Amino acid sequence: MKVTADRRRCMAAGHCAISAPTVFDHGEDGLVVVLDADPGEDAREAVETAEDLCPSRAIAVETAGTERVPAR
Amino acid sequence: MTTPIPTEDKRLFAYPQDRSCPWQPSSGYRELGERGPLHRVRLWDGKSIWMVTGHAQARRLLADPRMSADRSRDDFPAVLPRLDAPIFKPIAIIGFDPPVHDIHRRMLAPDFSLKQVRALRGSVEELTGKLVDDMLRKGPPAELIEDYALPIPSMVISELLGVPYDDHAFFEAKTVGLLQAKSAQDAEAAGRALWDYLDELITAKEREPGGEGVLSRLVGRVDEDGDLTREDLLRIALALLLGGHDTTSQMIALGVVTLLEHPHQLAALRADPGVLPAAVDELLRMVSVTDVSGVRVATEDIEIDGYVIRAGEGVLVSSSMTNRDPEVFPDPYRFDVHRAGGRNAASGRHHLTFGFGIHQCLGQNLARMELEVAFAVLFDRIPDLRLAVPLDGLPTRSGGTMQGVHTLPVEW
């Protein structure tokens, strides 16, 4: 699954790093940093919780099936 | 009999209504919530606005850029008389739309980030332990607001901002004066006293730059032609001082009352300290201490689930009721520290007690940490704590504003 976070939208609420600490963290400025942009399926529930809780709609999850992830 | 209110409006639900129980909304709100997600309600000044009780609709509206938080707009509703006071318009950050909102919020983000909050935890545990030592030394009964619930957030925000805690009696009294005022004049007087106090404090920091705390750091960034004027800084100082202690202290107080009145839930929390974070969010959901998640005005016509909010109409999101939307919280009136069950650690954060959208509470992680420490230390050190007066004898605050109790006598 492909995960992106838009730092221009982030308001540093911190839900993402609580929900999915292996995928999201925060920089010195308090704003979101993506640690793992392509986490395994076992992180799905955590990442979707982060996406759902993010108050400023900064997190996007590209789900396999709805969007074909290009081969690297 | 001759009121200026049109006949049609008299039939509207009158906002606000007092709680009959410290942690549950009035039965009037409950009936309203059962009727649907959006309602027209009548305010003190005869004007009517929308009140949102549906969780999904509230999230959509609070995240909608067509909803303005700009309190200086003529069409922004004053949902209580005190909010008509000039000091509230414009209140920093919370009362601004982008781009100014985002600029100021980002200036503060590093000071309120998760990392910063985690670094503060040890010192909060220490000060909380000392407060309990003092209570135990004096012996029962104790007044929990003055002895515990208020000093914790008050000391933390003073330290963080660089406001001398020695002045706490003054700024706490003026904050309550501002937030609980019955009239715009009283609110303005209390607000001006705080404003003048902070003005002097910032002048002192300007003379001696390089001090500790957020305000000293921001003094160095003031630029009259840039993103932070001196007046902006004063407004920010006021918002942080106000926002930082009354909310959290009343949340500690009402949280303690709620736990004491649900002994099985308190026992479950004691048995497994791992549920503490989830229990804090469940308490935040139940108590909905601010009663309101946010007030906005529509800048364009907005269609939502068959309702049309017209440009210029006010919208109030009820946290007490959106937090009891059965679509999201099954059996919503039940207090259950295990509500989040085995799901993700953060899933208890769906309540709207801290609002939603770009204005979602800046201090929420700080508040959560203070609450975790406050409940853990208190019930660990004083396991047989109990109310010293009957529940219905607690002097409670009125509806529509910061909920709470004026005093909280306890014994052990």
Ligand code: HEM
């Ligand atoms: C239990 C404690 C607290 C509760 C229930 C609470 C509640 C809220 C709510 C509902 C909002 C959103 C208002 C809106 O959208 O119009 C908010 C915003 C805000 N809160 Fe808190 N708050 C708490 C503690 C704190 C603390 C400790 C601080 C620290 C200084 C703080 C500072 C702020 C600020 C600056 C905003 C404005 C954020 C923005 O507009 O971007 N709050 N709070």
Ligand code: SF4
């Ligand atoms: S949840 Fe959203 S707003 Fe909060 S830190 Fe993460 S990306 Fe930023």
